[in-house]
Amino acid sequence: MSTPTVDTAPLRRQRRNRIYLQIACVTISIFMLVPIYLISLAALSTRESLNEFPLSLLPTNISFDTLDAFLSSTGIFGALGNSVIVGIGTVLLSAVLGIPGGYALARFAFPGKEPYQLFLLFTRALPIVVLSVPLAKLFLTTNIYDTTYGVILLHTSLALPTTILISASVFLSVPVDVEEAARIFGCGPLGAFARVVMPMALPGLAAASIFTFVMSWNEVLGASILTLDHRTLPAQVLTSLSDSPLAYRFAGGFALVIPSIIFIAFMRRYLTNMWGSTIR
Amino acid sequence: MTVQSPPTRPAAVRSPHRPRRVPPAVWLIGPSILFMALLMGWPMVQGVLQAVQNEHGFTLDFIRQMVEDPYFWPAVRNTALLIVVMIPLQFGIAIGMALLLRSNPRLNKLHFFVWAIPLALSDLAAGLVWLSIFNDRGYLNSFLKGLGIDGVPWLAYDNQATLFFCVLIAEVWRSTSLVLVIVVAGLQGIPKDYDEAAQVFGATFWQRLRHVTLPLLKPSLQVALILRTILAFQTFAVAQALTGQNFPLVVGETYRWYTALQNPNVAAALALVILVASMLTSIFYLRALREKGQGGTR
Amino acid sequence: MTDSYFRPPPIGPSRRSMLLAGLGTALSLPFLSACSGFDTSGAAAGAGSVGFLSTQFTPVEEKQRYEAVLKKFVKVPVAYNSVANNVFASTVQSQEESGNVRLSLLGGLHGDLAPLSKSLDDVDYLLRDLAGSGFSKDILELAKVGGPTSKYVPWMQATYLVAVNKKALEWLPSGVDVNDLRYEDYLAWAKAAKKGAGRPVFGMPAGPKGLHHRFYQGFLLPSFTGGQITTFRNPDAVTAWNYMRELWDNMVPASTNYDAMQEPLARGEVLVAWDHVARLVGAPAAKPEDWLMVPAPRGPKGRGYMLIVAGLALPKGGLERERSEQVIRSLMEPPTQIETLRKNAFFPVIQTELPTDLAGAIALEAAAVRRQQRSPGALLALPPVGVGAKDGEVSQIFKNCFQEICLNGSPVQPVLDQQATQLNTILKALAVPCWAPDPVSPGTKCEVA
Numbered sequence A: 001m002s003t004p005t006v007d008t009a010p011l012r013r014q015r016r017n018r019i020y021l022q023i024a025c026v027t028i029s030i031f032m033l034v035p036i037y038l039i040s041l042a043a044l045s046t047r048e049s050l051n052e053f054p055l056s057l058l059p060t061n062i063s064f065d066t067l068d069a070f071l072s073s074t075g076i077f078g079a080l081g082n083s084v085i086v087g088i089g090t091v092l093l094s095a096v097l098g099i100p101g102g103y104a105l106a107r108f109a110f111p112g113k114e115p116y117q118l119f120l121l122f123t124r125a126l127p128i129v130v131l132s133v134p135l136a137k138l139f140l141t142t143n144i145y146d147t148t149y150g151v152i153l154l155h156t157s158l159a160l161p162t163t164i165l166i167s168a169s170v171f172l173s174v175p176v177d178v179e180e181a182a183r184i185f186g187c188g189p190l191g192a193f194a195r196v197v198m199p200m201a202l203p204g205l206a207a208a209s210i211f212t213f214v215m216s217w218n219e220v221l222g223a224s225i226l227t228l229d230h231r232t233l234p235a236q237v238l239t240s241l242s243d244s245p246l247a248y249r250f251a252g253g254f255a256l257v258i259p260s261i262i263f264i265a266f267m268r269r270y271l272t273n274m275w276g277s278t279i280r
Numbered sequence B: 001m002t003v004q005s006p007p008t009r010p011a012a013v014r015s016p017h018r019p020r021r022v023p024p025a026v027w028l029i030g031p032s033i034l035f036m037a038l039l040m041g042w043p044m045v046q047g048v049l050q051a052v053q054n055e056h057g058f059t060l061d062f063i064r065q066m067v068e069d070p071y072f073w074p075a076v077r078n079t080a081l082l083i084v085v086m087i088p089l090q091f092g093i094a095i096g097m098a099l100l101l102r103s104n105p106r107l108n109k110l111h112f113f114v115w116a117i118p119l120a121l122s123d124l125a126a127g128l129v130w131l132s133i134f135n136d137r138g139y140l141n142s143f144l145k146g147l148g149i150d151g152v153p154w155l156a157y158d159n160q161a162t163l164f165f166c167v168l169i170a171e172v173w174r175s176t177s178l179v180l181v182i183v184v185a186g187l188q189g190i191p192k193d194y195d196e197a198a199q200v201f202g203a204t205f206w207q208r209l210r211h212v213t214l215p216l217l218k219p220s221l222q223v224a225l226i227l228r229t230i231l232a233f234q235t236f237a238v239a240q241a242l243t244g245q246n247f248p249l250v251v252g253e254t255y256r257w258y259t260a261l262q263n264p265n266v267a268a269a270l271a272l273v274i275l276v277a278s279m280l281t282s283i284f285y286l287r288a289l290r291e292k293g294q295g296g297t298r
Numbered sequence C: 001m002t003d004s005y006f007r008p009p010p011i012g013p014s015r016r017s018m019l020l021a022g023l024g025t026a027l028s029l030p031f032l033s034a035c036s037g038f039d040t041s042g043a044a045a046g047a048g049s050v051g052f053l054s055t056q057f058t059p060v061e062e063k064q065r066y067e068a069v070l071k072k073f074v075k076v077p078v079a080y081n082s083v084a085n086n087v088f089a090s091t092v093q094s095q096e097e098s099g100n101v102r103l104s105l106l107g108g109l110h111g112d113l114a115p116l117s118k119s120l121d122d123v124d125y126l127l128r129d130l131a132g133s134g135f136s137k138d139i140l141e142l143a144k145v146g147g148p149t150s151k152y153v154p155w156m157q158a159t160y161l162v163a164v165n166k167k168a169l170e171w172l173p174s175g176v177d178v179n180d181l182r183y184e185d186y187l188a189w190a191k192a193a194k195k196g197a198g199r200p201v202f203g204m205p206a207g208p209k210g211l212h213h214r215f216y217q218g219f220l221l222p223s224f225t226g227g228q229i230t231t232f233r234n235p236d237a238v239t240a241w242n243y244m245r246e247l248w249d250n251m252v253p254a255s256t257n258y259d260a261m262q263e264p265l266a267r268g269e270v271l272v273a274w275d276h277v278a279r280l281v282g283a284p285a286a287k288p289e290d291w292l293m294v295p296a297p298r299g300p301k302g303r304g305y306m307l308i309v310a311g312l313a314l315p316k317g318g319l320e321r322e323r324s325e326q327v328i329r330s331l332m333e334p335p336t337q338i339e340t341l342r343k344n345a346f347f348p349v350i351q352t353e354l355p356t357d358l359a360g361a362i363a364l365e366a367a368a369v370r371r372q373q374r375s376p377g378a379l380l381a382l383p384p385v386g387v388g389a390k391d392g393e394v395s396q397i398f399k400n401c402f403q404e405i406c407l408n409g410s411p412v413q414p415v416l417d418q419q420a421t422q423l424n425t426i427l428k429a430l431a432v433p434c435w436a437p438d439p440v441s442p443g444t445k446c447e448v449a
Helices: A009-043 A066-071 A076-107 A115-127 A128-139 A148-173 A176-184 A189-216 A220-225 A233-242 A247-271 B023-051 B061-068 B072-102 B109-121 B123-134 B141-147 B160-188 B190-200 B203-235 B236-241 B250-260 B265-288 C015-032 C062-072 C085-097 C110-119 C122-129 C139-140 C166-171 C185-199 C212-225 C235-249 C253-257 C261-267 C320-331 C334-344 C361-372 C388-407 C412-430
Strands: C050-054 C078-082 C107-110 C154-167 C272-276 C293-296 C304-314 C378-381
Touching: A009 B072, A009 B109, A009 B123, A009 B160, A009 C293, A009 C320, A066 A176, A066 A247, A066 C062, A066 C293, A076 A115, A076 A189, A076 A233, A076 A247, A076 B023, A115 A148, A115 B023, A115 B160, A115 B203, A115 B265, A128 A148, A128 A220, A128 B023, A128 B250, A128 B265, A128 C085, A148 A189, A148 A220, A148 B023, A148 B160, A148 B203, A176 A189, A176 C085, A189 A233, A189 B109, A189 B160, A220 A233, A220 B250, A233 A247, A233 B123, A233 C062, A247 B123, A247 B160, A247 C062, A247 C107, A247 C122, B023 B265, B061 B072, B061 B265, B072 B203, B072 B250, B109 B160, B109 C235, B123 B141, B123 B236, B123 C253, B141 C185, B160 B203, B160 B236, B203 B250, B203 B265, B236 C062, B250 C085, C015 C235, C050 C085, C050 C122, C050 C320, C062 C078, C062 C334, C062 C412, C085 C107, C085 C110, C107 C110, C107 C253, C107 C320, C110 C304, C110 C388, C122 C320, C139 C154, C139 C212, C139 C304, C154 C166, C154 C212, C154 C261, C154 C320, C154 C334, C185 C212, C185 C272, C185 C320, C185 C334, C212 C272, C212 C378, C212 C388, C235 C388, C235 C412, C261 C272, C304 C320, C304 C361, C334 C361, C388 C412
Parallel strands: C050 C078, C050 C107, C304 C378
Antiparallel strands: C107 C304, C154 C272, C154 C293, C154 C304
């Protein structure tokens, strides 16, 4: 350090860059967190304090009243259970149906590849509201109306395009050589897939499952037209919230976001498990 | 010096001793096709036919009614404007965020988690939060008042510029995480060695981004673009919460015709507009970002 | 039928993959076998409960309170499900069309039920039994939704009033009785208040789900022109819309974001506003002594006001018919009707004395409603009768007028002419007679003169 002949400029530059980097990260994090902070603040405020101006930006009037009232409304826990069933069921079903499709897109050249992708996107590109009546009729005639299975099926059809396309994009980045090597060492095609390809593609699959779960968790319209007495949480509360006083809407928004955040926290480790697996 | 992503070799994985001559790809994509066709096929046909059929048969009345509605053209304009401005902005931000994460700052896992959180919020809840920020007596004006500045009527109907600006910020906040997560997942598969090799040979940051990272990310970017655009055509809850009828979007109009005006036919016509626009952009992305040197398959 | 989707695609199994597949199936078993989901509507579990689908009382608190009312006064178990009106319509329609009706009883506003009249059974026999209840003639006419038979039993009613924060009284022009406003007083007051407060303090529900079209249909135009449809573009209507434009210039511009006025009123953002009683009741809830509820203003042709009627209907092929009828009868009892008023601010449809011990906000409203209906020159306007599914499109015409005249500043007469053409296109296809306050004569077709 004391030898003046060493040029410390690159080192200083690097340190300065790290500081800029950190500042940028923190700024973005603050931008992302502020609305989340405000929704929590509003959900835990008294109804009166939401009517004041200027609004307090600090938690000065903490109250659990609105959240309590929201949580004690009829059927909220049944709906929570249904939402969990539907969310997990959708993640599983769309993985089972979607991952093979994604693998095929990445590994095989087959005629009709582009039409297949467009076919998948077709259902996602049409606003589902105009299908309300035909869809409900289909589910009523097949007798799966008002069950969680029905909602799982619908949500899977909405999630499949995401699952297939995202998994295809990550399978593409898994080198074929690796898979061939596994085959040479005696794995069957499925074995090579499960032992070699899957682990390398895990981040993408985790990303796809996050989208699927969150989509299913927040989907309102399909769930409300296909169920009556077995609703999911958003179908049960979001319609009621849109006409409720402001404090309730915040409480509902706040309560609904927590399970999704937990799911993301859980899946995140798979998403970033490869950071640093190569040279740092 | 473009680095190719690992080439796909169709012959490589074909099993030689399959008894029946059904290509494996069919087994792989078959279930999803069957599922979608069984579940959505008939409702889709019925839904789409509503747009051009009344009790007497084929008609263009509903399409004419749609086009003559005073909100139709503003809605088309706003939708196009929002997508053209938002998507590039969002992709720039998301790629920047992903690169920030990759350079391994302190607490990068925590940062990543925080940046993914907006994904968890439904668009209804997001609209609610941003309304409480931008409304006349909302958090932003409260904050400004704390600084001694007079509030600004951000959401006034006669100021299209701030309306657009507010919707844009809220949408960028809400949906950039989707792009980020796909890009991060894609980055996981790219060994840093390439980047570092390029660095050793003296490539600048921009050169490395342009010639190493982005080409390798192409499959992920393509998928993110397709999904993000399709979803952007579909969401309107934020815009509606913030602006009411003052910043109409095509999909919001679809809902208005279906729910408030109870006219499923015109709603279906509007839905068709969205369907066509989404499919055209998807085809564009699929072709424009096709992997070079891989025949016509992708 | 679901499990076939869970089978992994057959590509040549290995031991490991069989294991994985087995594990996957095991994990998904609880979701497949046991339950089709948890019950979320309370009483629905047992057979014999009445499935009651409604568009009313969707807010959390209102729903809880109404469930309590049902529990207290109705002897039959009722599963009360409140949904948005589009879900309501598509549920009823799809169940009827697929021949698999799971509902027993429907409740909704006139505008929710009218488009579904084809899927509803006639209820004339019930109305005959309930003849002693004293339904008003206008409401019974409305219940026919333009046909020869009645499609719903009136359930409850409401109207629109003006809520006034007493702070605004200091700008009330002198010599004006706040309980007997004229439209020009209302405008002068709005102007004075804007000047006095330094910002506009009058508001209106002009948001996407706001009911401002009912203001033009039932209040502004009847008061200025004496009609709603026939007088749509006559010189009086031009005066009315010119008035509206001037009034709008003195209103809170954020009004285009307001769906229900109670929130901006409670926040103090708005001090005086017209809205549906159920959408105003939250404003004075905390401090009733700070508030007034007054009748809507009167104009040259009288004090136009509109009724809101909610009805109970029986879906064709509905379950538990006998019990549903029992529910309807219980809901027509005076104690149930009064309790509904107390809890959720909807007024009785039957002839009954209102109690004197109503809670603050409701007492304010009850007095104002009485004053509005009994004041000299009161002019009843109905929401469009017999237009069925076109109700939304007819209302949209009035909203378009507001958009063009007040927001875009277009000249009044050309806008009215153009919208009148559109309105006539809709009305011609419907071929229905006019409704109050336009001259009602059966057999004629309603259209803009």
